[in-house]
Amino acid sequence: MGGNGGSGSHATHADKRPNELLGSWFVRSGWSKGELARQVNRRARQLGANHISTDTSRVRRWLDGENPREPIPRILSELFSERFGCVVAVEDLGLRAAHQSPSTSGVDLPWTGPQTVALIGEFSRSDLMLARRGFLGSSLALSAGPSLIEPMQRWLVPSPPVPREDRETASASRRPGKLSKPELDLLESTTVMFRQWDAQCGGGLRRKAVVGQLHEVTDLLQEPQPEATTRRLFKVAAELAELAGWMSYDIGLQPTAQKYFVLALHAAKEAGDRPLGSYVLSSMSRQMIHLGRPDDALELIHLAQYGSRDCASPRTQSMLYAMEARAYANMGQPGKCKRAVRMAEDTFADAADWDEPEPDWIRFFSEAELYGENSHSFRDLAYVAGRSPTYASLAEPLMRRAVELFAQDAEHQRSYALNLIGMATVHLLQREPEQSTVLARQAMAEAKKVRSERVNTRIRKTVDTAVRDFGDLADVSELTDQLAVHLPETAEAV
Numbered sequence: 001m002g003g004n005g006g007s008g009s010h011a012t013h014a015d016k017r018p019n020e021l022l023g024s025w026f027v028r029s030g031w032s033k034g035e036l037a038r039q040v041n042r043r044a045r046q047l048g049a050n051h052i053s054t055d056t057s058r059v060r061r062w063l064d065g066e067n068p069r070e071p072i073p074r075i076l077s078e079l080f081s082e083r084f085g086c087v088v089a090v091e092d093l094g095l096r097a098a099h100q101s102p103s104t105s106g107v108d109l110p111w112t113g114p115q116t117v118a119l120i121g122e123f124s125r126s127d128l129m130l131a132r133r134g135f136l137g138s139s140l141a142l143s144a145g146p147s148l149i150e151p152m153q154r155w156l157v158p159s160p161p162v163p164r165e166d167r168e169t170a171s172a173s174r175r176p177g178k179l180s181k182p183e184l185d186l187l188e189s190t191t192v193m194f195r196q197w198d199a200q201c202g203g204g205l206r207r208k209a210v211v212g213q214l215h216e217v218t219d220l221l222q223e224p225q226p227e228a229t230t231r232r233l234f235k236v237a238a239e240l241a242e243l244a245g246w247m248s249y250d251i252g253l254q255p256t257a258q259k260y261f262v263l264a265l266h267a268a269k270e271a272g273d274r275p276l277g278s279y280v281l282s283s284m285s286r287q288m289i290h291l292g293r294p295d296d297a298l299e300l301i302h303l304a305q306y307g308s309r310d311c312a313s314p315r316t317q318s319m320l321y322a323m324e325a326r327a328y329a330n331m332g333q334p335g336k337c338k339r340a341v342r343m344a345e346d347t348f349a350d351a352a353d354w355d356e357p358e359p360d361w362i363r364f365f366s367e368a369e370l371y372g373e374n375s376h377s378f379r380d381l382a383y384v385a386g387r388s389p390t391y392a393s394l395a396e397p398l399m400r401r402a403v404e405l406f407a408q409d410a411e412h413q414r415s416y417a418l419n420l421i422g423m424a425t426v427h428l429l430q431r432e433p434e435q436s437t438v439l440a441r442q443a444m445a446e447a448k449k450v451r452s453e454r455v456n457t458r459i460r461k462t463v464d465t466a467v468r469d470f471g472d473l474a475d476v477s478e479l480t481d482q483l484a485v486h487l488p489e490t491a492e493a494v
Contacts, residue, residue, distance in 0.1 A: 016064065016065040016066065017065050018063060018064055018065055019062065019063055019064070019065050019093075019094040019095075020094065021092065021093055021094030022062060022063060022076075022093045022094050022095065023063050025080050025084075025088060025092070025093060026063065028084075029080065029083050029084075031083075032056075033056040033059040033060060034055075034056050036059050036079075037054040037055050037056055037058065037059050039079055040052070040054045040059075040072065040075055040076070040079070041053060041054050043075045043078065043079065044071070044072075044075060049071055052071075052072065054072075067095060067096055068095070073090045073093065073095040073096070074090060074141045076090075076093055076095070077089060077090045077092075077093060077141055077142070078141065078142075078255070080093065081142060081254070081291075084292075085291070085292065086291050086292030086293065087142050087144040087288075087291045087292070087293055089142070089143070089144050089145065089147070090141070091145075091147075107143045107147070107148055107151050107152070107258065107259070107262045108147070108150075108151040109151070109262065109263075109266060111154055111155075111157070111159070111266060111269065113230075113234070113270045116234075116263070116266040116267055116270055117218050117221045117222060117237075119263060119266075120214065120215075120218045120237060120241060120263045120266075120267065121215060121218035121219070121222075123259060123260075123263060124211050124212075124214045124215040124218065124244075125215055127211050127244075127256065128208065128211055128212060128215065141255055142254055142255050142258055142291070143258065144288070144291075144293050144296055145293075145296065148258075148296060149296060149299045149300070149303075151262075152262075152265065152281070152284075152300065152303060153303060155265055155269055155277055155281075155303065155307060156303070156306070156307050159269070178223055178224070178225070179220060179223075179225060179229055179233075184229065184232055184233075184236075187217065187233075187236050188232075188236060190213065191213075191236055191239050191240055191243070191360075192360045194206060194209065194210050194213070194240070194243055195239075195243060195360065195361065195364075196411060198210075198243060198246065198247055198250075198414075199364065199411055199412045199413070199414060199415070200410075200411060200412075200413050200414075200450070201413075201449075201450055201451060202250055202251075202414050202450035202451040202452035202455065203246065203247030203248065203249070203250030203251045203451065203452060203453075203454075205451045206247070207244065207247040207248065207251070210240055210243050210244045210247060211244050213240055214237060214240040214241055214244055217233060217236050217237045217240060218237065220233055221233050221234065221237065231270075231271050231272060232271075234267050234268075234270040234271035235267075235268070235271040235273055235276065237264075237267040237271075238264045238265075238267035238268040238270075238271055238273065238276055238277075238280065239264075239276070239361060241260045241261075241263045241264035241267055242260070242261065242264040242279070242280050242283055242361070244260045245257045245258070245259075245260030245261040245264060245283060246283055248260060249283075249286075249287050249290070249454070250414075250452050250453065250454050251451070251452065251453045251454075252453040252454070252457070254287065254291065257287060258284070258287065261280055261283055261284045261287070262284075264280045265277055265280045265281065265284075268280055274307055274308045274311050274312075275308050275311055275312045275313070275316050275359070275362075276359065276361065277304070277307060277308070278304035278305070278307055278308035278312055278316065278320060279304075279316065279319075279361055279362065281300045281301065281303055281304035281307075282300075282301065282304055282319060282320055282323050284300050285297040285298075285300040285301045285304070285323050285327065286323065286326075288300065289323075289326055289327060289330055290454075294326075294327045294328075294329075294330035294331045295327075295331060297323070297326070297327040297330070298324065298327035298328065298331065301320055301323050301324045301327060302324075304320055305317075305320050305324070308320075313351065313354050313356070313358055313362065314347045314348065314350035314351040314353075314354050315347075315348065315351040315354070315358060315362050315365055316358075316362050316365075317347045318343075318344045318345075318347040318348035318351065318365065318370065319344075319362065319365040319369075319373075321340050321341075321343040321344035321347060322340070322341070322344040322365075322370060322373035322374060322377070323373070324340040324343075324344075325337050325338075325340035325341045325344060325373070325374065325377040326373065326376060326377050326380065328340055328377075329376075329377040329378070329380040329381045329384065330380050330384065331384075332381070332384040332385065334381055334385070334391070337377055337378075337381055340377075341374045341377055341378075344370060344373070344374060345370070345374070348367070348370050364412065364415075366405070366409075366412075367405060368401075368402050368405030368406045368409060368412070368415070368419075369402075369412075369415065371398045371399070371401045371402035371405065372398075372399070372402035372406070372415065372418070372419045372422065374398050375395045375396075375398035375399035375402055375419075375422060375426075376395070376399075376422055377395075378391045378392070378394040378395035378398065379391070379392065379395040379399070379422060379425060379426055379429070381394075382395065382426075382429050383429075387429055389429070389430065392426055392429035392430050393430070395422075395426050395429075396426050396430065399419060399422050399423045399426050400423065402419045402422075403416070403419050403420060403423050406419055413446060413449055413450055414450045414452050414455060416446055417443050417446035417447050417449075417450060417452070417455045418454075418455060418458065420439050420440075420442050420443035420446060421439070421440070421443045421455070421458045421459055421462055423439045424436045424437075424439035424440045424443060424462050424466075425462055425465070427439065428462070428465055428466055428469065428470075433466060433469070433470035433473055433475070433476050434473070434475055436462075436466055437466065437475045437476055437478075437479055440459065440462055440463060440466065440479055441479075441482065443455075443459055443462075444459060444482060444483065444486040444487060445486070447459055447486070447487060448486060448487075456487050459483070459487060460483065460487070463479045463480060463483050466479060467479065467480055
């Protein structure tokens with residue numbers, strides 16, 4: 001039962017049972033055994049695992065209960081996740097998750113400064129060397145459920161105090177800091193500039209530049225610096241890692257994005273910046289909603305809210321409530337969703353009276369963004385409730401206001417495109433296909449200005465829905481032709 005197919009367990013035929021979980025995903029995928037074998041082999045070659053040569057009989061043995069060796073369980077997890085548009089973990093396929101060392105596992109990493117620096121340096125270097133559709137080696141996989149949530153909860157655990165003699169030795173060795181204040185200021189302003197580029201151009205254009213800058217910052221963190229400088233550098237590293245994760249998420253590199261978010265949370269903890277940590281967790285939460293795991297998204301948001309409860313500004317709290325509403329909407333809990341929407345609106349109103357300077361990373365959460373998030377919550381509720389016209393009518397005025405405000409905002413073009421698509425879907429829910437096609441065309445025009453696979457995917461899904469429900473209308477049937485012209489299906493360069 002060995003050979004090149006990467007088989008694992010040598011269980012006897014008598015004690016082996018068919019793998020019903022894997023069988024269920026396989027049947028729903030619509031693939032033949034030969035197709036799955038070919039896809040496994042292709043992915044294995046991309047990972048450099050050239051020894052793997054799977055065939056139909058090997059796939060049959062997996063379905064019969066044989067446990068394949070790594071990296072095949074992880075490859076199967078990635079293939080089924082991509083097929084279904086949600087996280088399909090190794091455990092969901094009825095396959096054992098092999099034990100991994102902290103440096104190679106997805107998210108369960110040691111919470112110490114030196115190891116955080118080493119892991120960010122190692123991962124950013126790998127990304128720069130191997131950045132092609134997110135293949136960063138066979139160790140990279142999406143985490144979900146307890147394997148994601150439990151390690152993230154350690155963000156709340158206080159770091160052990162450094163003994164006084166170690167502190168004195170460290171400060172003595174770090175007095176001759178090599179980084180000047182103007183250089184630090186420049187690093188921070190460069191991060192702001194990268195964030196503006198992302199909002200204007202999407203994640204596909206400048207991702208490598210952000211990863212390169214992050215790698216440079218880890219080099220600086222390995223040099224002797226005064227304690228205050230080290231904290232500021234960790235803060236820069238956290239913001240850059242979050243942005244690298246966000247850009248990776250935006251162009252569809254989901255395991256890569258999650259790894260950067262986790263590393264960003266570690267760096268935010270080393271910086272002692274809990275509001276920044278809550279922002280990183282909100283980005284992770286948004287990714288989980290996108291991947292069809294709203295229960296995980298809610299856990300991450302509650303962790304963010306608890307961890308920053310006594311230090312986050314009203315604007316940051318409002319953003320967290322808005323994300324909480326999105327999670328509840330996708331879980332089909334209208335009462336809790338409406339309450340979170342109300343809390344988001346109320347705390348945003350308090351932001352006007354906040355007289356302390358706010359970090360640049362929360363500046364994106366404007367009135368337009370608040371309207372957009374809350375309208376998407378009601379839109380999502382409408383879908384979960386079987387295309388409910390009641391929730392669609394709640395979404396419509398909020399979405400219209402978001403579109404109006406984003407139309408006047410030259411800096412956030414991707415958000416404008418996403419809300420145009422959102423408005424198009426609301427009109428489809430309200431059975432108003434003509435209005436929907438007008439907005440879909442506008443969204444296509446905006447999408448050409450940004451490099452965002454997320455925007456492109458949402459437009460394609462919206463057009464597919466319009467054609468399925470109203471394909472007999474000339475305006476709607478023309479959308480497919482326009483889509484082929486404006487957004488041809490080509491591989492995205494990273």
